[in-house]
Amino acid sequence: MTAAVPASPPRGAELVIEGLSVAITRPSGNVPVLEDVRLHVPSAQTAALVGASGAGKSMTAYAVLRLFPVDARITAGRILLDGQDLVPMPERELAKIRGRRVAMIFQEPGSALDPVMSIGDQVMEGIVAHLGRRGARERAADALARVGLDRDLLRRYPHELSGGQRQRVLIAAAIAPGPSLLIADEPTAALDVTVQAQILDLLGRLQRDLGMSLLLITHDLGIVAQMADLVHVMRGGRIVESADTRRLFAAPQHPYTRSLVEGAQRLGFWPA
């Protein structure tokens, strides 16, 4: 008997960051921006990274894929993807992981899509780079369907889309090559509230359906309560507290976390 074996979703990658320090290179010397950062994204779960503006959340995300927008470098620490350290990895090796095993949705939504490239070409870019041209258009259409967009959009251009549709396209492009870890840096910050809720629902659903691990960067504890299994709280380039989401809300330890949680609870947020 040859019963069809259901395709099991790929196991989400585990990300462990240990003792990570990053410095921005200046003519006057190195300026530290991250110090001794420890962070964990368990396989197929959602971890949130929260903290105020300038805390170092984006820098942490950039460090994982070594995509710093400024002249910065890792001065200490390990970044383990399923146990493999990315820090000493040569650029050529890391390039194979970027976008393939680890995808990222960047914080600046305006600059993320190229205005003169069709949606199809942009969603296909990662597919073609990592998996080849064959079947790329079908795979791109499948990715669009997963984010609730019609395949007709393949022929369109970014200016023809709403902000919410553009964010869905970015998510489609990120998931199309089949990453096992998705890093989403403030994925809803530029959207209005109703669209925000839809995009968060979508990200949560994709994380579960595809069995991905998700590192969700936000300054919004309401989003954390809704989405995250565990939380890392960042302040001044350091992690000041890490906890299971329920534990963090029920018994925040660090004074900064306490103030964040109290603020969120005044707005009625509590983990589901």
Ligand SMILES: Nc1ncnc2c1ncn2[C@@H]1O[C@H](COP(=O)(O)OP(=O)(O)OP(=O)(O)O)[C@@H](O)[C@H]1O
């Ligand atoms: N382009 C840059 N030039 C110089 N310094 C920078 C730059 N980007 C970040 N930094 C430094 O790195 C620190 C951390 O910035 P980062 O962008 O990671 O913060 P963030 O937590 O993502 O903030 P936000 O919530 O505003 O996105 C900043 O406080 C700043 O000192």
Ligand SMILES: [Mg+2]
């Ligand atoms: Mg940021």
